[in-house]
Amino acid sequence: MTRGGRRVFTQGAALSTLALVLASCSGSTDDHATRVDVDVSIQVCDGVSCFTAPVPGAVVTLSGAGETPAQETDDRGIARFESVPSGTVTAQATWGSLKSGPAEVSVSSGGSADMSLAFSEIAKVP
Numbered sequence: 001m002t003r004g005g006r007r008v009f010t011q012g013a014a015l016s017t018l019a020l021v022l023a024s025c026s027g028s029t030d031d032h033a034t035r036v037d038v039d040v041s042i043q044v045c046d047g048v049s050c051f052t053a054p055v056p057g058a059v060v061t062l063s064g065a066g067e068t069p070a071q072e073t074d075d076r077g078i079a080r081f082e083s084v085p086s087g088t089v090t091a092q093a094t095w096g097s098l099k100s101g102p103a104e105v106s107v108s109s110g111g112s113a114d115m116s117l118a119f120s121e122i123a124k125v126p
Helices: 012-025
Strands: 035-047 051-054 059-063 076-083 087-095 103-107 112-124
Touching: 035 059, 035 087, 051 112, 087 112, 103 112
Parallel strands: 035 112
Antiparallel strands: 035 051, 035 076, 059 087, 087 103
């Protein structure tokens, strides 16, 4: 509608336009999880007892997560992935010549997921 040569929006048209703008802005991140944390460990045995130890420096990859780059585990053996698309993802770790088995986790939209990977080999210390 025009008044005095100026375009004037009715209240309904203005609210509809605002709703469309807000919907287009909010849709860009709804399909991503906030994070996926992968804990990588190995069994260590000294001849008397065994314990599970974190593996710093392991390379963890996610498949089924689009273009998610591999991450290296920190000193606590944890690799953190940010903005992972929702759905089922599979993680696998490598450390030197060792390779873990795959593990799957479902990632919810806007949520987070934690998963653990362990190497099947046993590290033996004297």
